[in-house]
Amino acid sequence: MLKQTEGSQAVAEAVALSRPEVVCAYPITPQTHIVEGVGALVKAGTLKNCEFINVESEFAALSVAIGSSAAGARTYTATASQGLLFMAEAVYNAAGLGLPIVMTVGNRAIGAPINIWNDQTDSMALKDSGWIQLHAETNQEAADLHIQAFRLAEMLSCPVMVCMDGFILTHAYERVDIPTQEEVDAFLPPFEPVQVVDPAEPYSIGAMVGPDAFTEVRYLAHHKQLRALDLIPEIAEDFEARFGRKSGGLIHPYRTEDAETIVVALGSVNGTIKDVIDAMRDDGHKIGCVAVCSFRPFPLEALRDALHDALRIVCVEKSLAIGIGGVLASAVRMSLRRLYREVFTVVAGLGGRPITRASLRDVFERAEAEMLDDVTFLDLNWEVVNAHLARAREVRKSGPIAENILKAMHADEGADIEEAEAGE
Amino acid sequence: MTTDPVKTEPAVGSGAQQKVKFYQTGTHTVGNRLLDEAQRTVQASMDRSNAITSGHRACQGCGEALGARYALDAAMMATEGQLIAVNATGCLEVFTTPYPETSWQIPWLHSLFGNAPAVATGVAAALRVKGRDNVRVVAQGGDGGTVDIGFGCLSGMFERNDDVLYICYDNEAYMNTGVQRSSATPPAARTATTPAVGDEPGNVFGTGKNLPLIAMAHNIPYVATASVADLHDLEEKVTKAMSIHGARYIHIMVPCPLGWGAASHDTMKLARLAVQSGIFPLFEAEHGEVKTVQKIRRKVPVEEYLKPQKRFAHLFKGEGDVDRIAAIQRMADANIKRFGLLDGEER
Ligand SMILES: Cc1ncc(C[n+]2csc(CCOP(=O)(O)OP(=O)(O)O)c2C)c(N)n1
Ligand code: SF4
Numbered sequence: 001m002l003k004q005t006e007g008s009q010a011v012a013e014a015v016a017l018s019r020p021e022v023v024c025a026y027p028i029t030p031q032t033h034i035v036e037g038v039g040a041l042v043k044a045g046t047l048k049n050c051e052f053i054n055v056e057s058e059f060a061a062l063s064v065a066i067g068s069s070a071a072g073a074r075t076y077t078a079t080a081s082q083g084l085l086f087m088a089e090a091v092y093n094a095a096g097l098g099l100p101i102v103m104t105v106g107n108r109a110i111g112a113p114i115n116i117w118n119d120q121t122d123s124m125a126l127k128d129s130g131w132i133q134l135h136a137e138t139n140q141e142a143a144d145l146h147i148q149a150f151r152l153a154e155m156l157s158c159p160v161m162v163c164m165d166g167f168i169l170t171h172a173y174e175r176v177d178i179p180t181q182e183e184v185d186a187f188l189p190p191f192e193p194v195q196v197v198d199p200a201e202p203y204s205i206g207a208m209v210g211p212d213a214f215t216e217v218r219y220l221a222h223h224k225q226l227r228a229l230d231l232i233p234e235i236a237e238d239f240e241a242r243f244g245r246k247s248g249g250l251i252h253p254y255r256t257e258d259a260e261t262i263v264v265a266l267g268s269v270n271g272t273i274k275d276v277i278d279a280m281r282d283d284g285h286k287i288g289c290v291a292v293c294s295f296r297p298f299p300l301e302a303l304r305d306a307l308h309d310a311l312r313i314v315c316v317e318k319s320l321a322i323g324i325g326g327v328l329a330s331a332v333r334m335s336l337r338r339l340y341r342e343v344f345t346v347v348a349g350l351g352g353r354p355i356t357r358a359s360l361r362d363v364f365e366r367a368e369a370e371m372l373d374d375v376t377f378l379d380l381n382w383e384v385v386n387a388h389l390a391r392a393r394e395v396r397k398s399g400p401i402a403e404n405i406l407k408a409m410h411a412d413e414g415a416d417i418e419e420a421e422a423g424e
Numbered sequence: 425m426t427t428d429p430v431k432t433e434p435a436v437g438s439g440a441q442q443k444v445k446f447y448q449t450g451t452h453t454v455g456n457r458l459l460d461e462a463q464r465t466v467q468a469s470m471d472r473s474n475a476i477t478s479g480h481r482a483c484q485g486c487g488e489a490l491g492a493r494y495a496l497d498a499a500m501m502a503t504e505g506q507l508i509a510v511n512a513t514g515c516l517e518v519f520t521t522p523y524p525e526t527s528w529q530i531p532w533l534h535s536l537f538g539n540a541p542a543v544a545t546g547v548a549a550a551l552r553v554k555g556r557d558n559v560r561v562v563a564q565g566g567d568g569g570t571v572d573i574g575f576g577c578l579s580g581m582f583e584r585n586d587d588v589l590y591i592c593y594d595n596e597a598y599m600n601t602g603v604q605r606s607s608a609t610p611p612a613a614r615t616a617t618t619p620a621v622g623d624e625p626g627n628v629f630g631t632g633k634n635l636p637l638i639a640m641a642h643n644i645p646y647v648a649t650a651s652v653a654d655l656h657d658l659e660e661k662v663t664k665a666m667s668i669h670g671a672r673y674i675h676i677m678v679p680c681p682l683g684w685g686a687a688s689h690d691t692m693k694l695a696r697l698a699v700q701s702g703i704f705p706l707f708e709a710e711h712g713e714v715k716t717v718q719k720i721r722r723k724v725p726v727e728e729y730l731k732p733q734k735r736f737a738h739l740f741k742g743e744g745d746v747d748r749i750a751a752i753q754r755m756a757d758a759n760i761k762r763f764g765l766l767d768g769e770e771r
Contacts, residue, residue: 049553051550056579067510067542070533090536197532204534211584213523294499392715
């Protein structure tokens with residue numbers, strides 16, 4: 001049914017239609033509306049046969065999910081930011097145990113400084129944990145991805161994270177088509193676990209594994225993700241056949257045919273990027289973009305094909321690998337093995353800073369003109385940065401200067417810097 | 425899949441149980457089968473489950489291995505084999521499951537050091553939603569996993585009154601990582617992180633958490649302390665706990681020969697001395713109220729308990745650390761008074 005609804009509510013309804021049997025979560029902005037929505041559906045009896053468990057922390061939330069999934073119940077949780085990092089140990093563990101838990105991450109920056117707004121640093125921190133990571137571009141896709149995520153998770157016995165940009169998607173009201181229960185039931189069969197703690201067939205799950213077998217176990221986790229590279233498009237095709245719309249899959253190319261410059265990005269920013277590309281195409285620029293939906297497994301081959309004929313690639317990333325630059329860009333470079341292309345990193349939207357069309361167009365044009373740095377911080381305020389760098393240098397000034405002279409100097413410079421900042 | 429599941433034979437009713445060993449103690453007395461049926465221990469029964477088979481890698485004389493075996497066999501008996509065990513990281517987990525082997529004949533799940541209570545909550549929730557009310561859940565961890573890193577999850581599990589029996593095997597330190605102090609380590613005990621050097625030898629006084637009392641403050645249906653010194657009592661408490669629904673907690677003292685610096689054959693003796701000196705009171709509480717205590721038969725001075733253990737050796741060097749031994753004696757006496765452990769002394 002088509003309706004105008006908040007992204008979080010759409011996701012809550014899609015999750016409920018997937019019939020989870022255990023849901024547990026701990027509140028954190030911007031995830032809260034999602035689990036409140038699921039909780040309300042449980043309370044109202046719309047979602048039947050589901051235990052909604054309130055816990056004391058995110059670490060407990062995912063731990064409860066580990067227990068219930070290992071005992072054979074379809075299990076869902078959601079978190080963001082500090083919450084995801086607080087559960088990090090259990091994130092790796094759920095993947096290691098091969099438990100098909102589905103978790104929404106309402107992407108949000110990580111403190112310090114504390115910041116509730118959107119970027120993707122949180123899920124990036126756990127990209128190598130063994131979870132599948134799907135990134136939604138729109139609220140429709142966010143809802144649809146959850147239904148597909150349960151099927152994928154259970155086919156592979158592997159946890160799946162559905163990432164959606166905090167606020168930009170979670171809190172935005174948009175038109176979303178929510179399928180019927182019958183449609184979802186036909187698409188998503190009941191959960192049949194491959195391993196389960198059950199007195200009828202006692203297994204030891206979570207044994208200690210030494211150097212003799214650990215690499216093999218890890219390889220098998222990697223192998224699962226490689227299998228997902230086939231399953232994700234298959235599931236997306238089946239979804240399209242039944243629900244009549246494209247959602248999910250590995251990548252979404254847009255106007256890439258004959259493009260000399262291709263922009264690669266994750267999540268909702270692709271909407272803005274497409275607008276910029278339309279405008280630039282109108283002005284004769286040969287530019288296109290690719291939204292990466294499946295960040296783990298990373299679709300090296302599909303992306304290589306999509307980027308094959310471009311001259312340069314610009315990765316717009318809402319996260320920063322501090323000390324090196326782009327997270328997405330390094331994966332994109334891997335996909336270009338033996339293809340010699342310029343790959344630029346544009347770090348954008350950190351902590352919720354708006355990503356404007358004008359700024360994007362500016363960097364894309366500079367890339368076309370071969371004038372872009374390898375790593376660019378979109379709309380970085382250099383005055384602030386330089387003032388702080390100057391202050392840091394002054395504070396560390398050393399030498400045989402009498403302490404009182406130093407103090408006086410600092411007082412003066414402090415005043416100067418304050419003035420400079422106030423003027424910004 | 426860190427942990428490909430290790431398949432074991434069904435523990436109960438399959439005929440595949442490990443052969444039960446009995447020990448001849450006299451002409452006709454095999455085990456305790458001369459006792460009335462009602463007085464026999466679970467371990468004396470031919471139908472016991474052997475939840476943990478022998479051949480695991482615990483040290484000789486490990487109190488934790490012994491306690492876990494008795495506790496889980498009793499829980500299996502009480503639930504007619506419908507039991508799932510969740511384990512925290514620690515000695516018990518490590519010595520029972522070196523892949524691809526396992527000592528567990530019952531379904532067993534290990535996730536992390538600090539989350540066993542929450543994982544057990546999840547298992548219980550799944551069983552509830554699946555309508556499998558006859559299957560019960562036990563979670564277990566060492567004192568470190570329980571009083572320290574898993575404390576938040578445990579308190580949450582108590583507060584929600586989830587249908588889980590949590591068993592803490594208290595060997596009074598982090599043994600699995602090489603005998604470091606936990607917040608259940610007793611005062612004056614030497615551990616790798618509370619070395620006996622200088623003026624303040626061993627663990628400081630006035631620290632430590634009394635988890636049975638903290639559990640009682642959560643008003644959960646059942647809290648008990650038990651000891652490998654009295655395995656019959658331990659079995660009874662586990663059996664009783666399994667007859668109750670909701671959150672339950674049993675804190676079992678399990679001496680660790682390695683960590684305590686004691687002889688392997690002294691495990692039971694030390695456990696008994698801890699009880700008989702008043703250091704480790706045995707009691708049961710329901711909904712926050714103490715209901716029963718086990719009286720002390722012959723009160724022994726704390727020296728008798730402390731002396732055989734190398735972790736307290738510094739207290740007995742030269743003249744002996746009279747003040748600190750007296751302080752420990754005062755703690756034991758306070759327990760005796762608080763719980764009314766001596767006949768004629770009311771609580
Ligand atoms: C998060 C985390 N921190 C530390 C460890 C290392 N570690 C494993 S077992 C253990 C101590 C276990 O002590 P305890 O719970 O008392 O059990 P015991 O081995 O004494 O039976 C520690 C510190 C870990 N596995 N995980
Ligand atoms: S170190 Fe202690 S607790 Fe661990 S196996 Fe040895 S005796 Fe048992």
